[in-house]
Amino acid sequence: MAEIKPRATDAYPLATDGIATQDGLRGDDGPEAERVSREDRATGVAGEKFVTYDRSAVMRAVKSRDTKPELAVRVLLRPIAPGYRLNRADLPGKPDIVYASRKLAIFVHGCFWHGHNCTRGARSPKANADYWRAKIARNCDRDVKTLAAYAAMGWRTLVVYECELKDKASLSARFAEALGTQEAASAKRK
Numbered sequence: 500m501a502e503i504k505p506r507a508t509d510a511y512p513l514a515t516d517g518i519a520t521q522d523g524l525r526g527d528d529g530p531e532a533e534r535v536s537r538e539d540r541a542t543g544v545a546g547e548k549f550v551t552y553d554r555s556a557v558m559r560a561v562k563s564r565d566t567k568p569e570l571a572v573r574v575l576l577r578p579i580a581p582g583y584r585l586n587r588a589d590l591p592g593k594p595d596i597v598y599a600s601r602k603l604a605i606f607v608h609g610c611f612w613h614g615h616n617c618t619r620g621a622r623s624p625k626a627n628a629d630y631w632r633a634k635i636a637r638n639c640d641r642d643v644k645t646l647a648a649y650a651a652m653g654w655r656t657l658v659v660y661e662c663e664l665k666d667k668a669s670l671s672a673r674f675a676e677a678l679g680t681q682e683a684a685s686a687k688r689k
Contacts, residue, residue, distance in 0.1 A: 568661045569595050569607045575671050576605075580678045592645035594656075602654040603677060606642075610661045614639045617662045 564586050576583060576596065583605075584597045594604035610620035614635045624631045642658075649656045657677050663670055 564595070566607070566609070568609065568659075568664055571664050572596065572605070572607050572659055572670075575667060576674055579671065579675050591648040591652075592641070598678065601678065602652075603657065604649055604654055605657045605659065606645075607659050608642070608661065611635075612638055613642060613660070615660045615662065617660070619662060620660070 573583075573596065580598065582598070584599065586593055586595060587597045587599075590597065590604060592604075592606065595607045596605040597603070598605075608615065610617050611622065612635070614620055646656050646658075655677065657673070659670065
């Protein structure tokens with residue numbers, strides 16, 4: 500297994516030999532490894548430099564494409580109607596999945612990030628709460644504007660929230676109906 504090198508964004512001091520002290524150890528990880536006290540980590544030991552925690556690095560690590568919910572939606576769409584395109588940057592809001600010939604854009608939203616009215620989406624962070632409320636409100640406003648832009652272009656949109664993936668049968672039926680496949684037509688007749 501490859502050794503994990505500390506990054507400049509870790510919230511732990513770096514020992515002079517470049518090994519992170521995340522686990523409270525300095526030097527090699529052998530039995531003679533020296534324990535670093537909490538006070539040493541807080542104040543710094545001679546020869547150590549502190550690396551500050553970088554929130555923006557954490558946020559940069561949040562994926563914008565090929566997320567697990569998006570992959571799950573693609574698995575459901577493939578048997579219904581293959582031939583979609585991903586993340587079209589020339590369309591408003593850069594939809595996750597696009598059926599251009601059918602003028603259908605599908606957005607896969609995370610419940611928290613887009614303020615969905617479910618248990619996960621209704622949860623609000625306790626730290627820096629004002630910032631997060633404003634951020635999620637801006638996301639919701641942007642979603643409304645994006646959907647309005649598609650309506651003005653004559654396109655249809657489908658928004659799938661992360662929590663809706665729990666009921667795959669219902670979601671597949673919704674996709675089939677939106678895509679106008681034979682399965683949807685036979686389901687309406689029954």
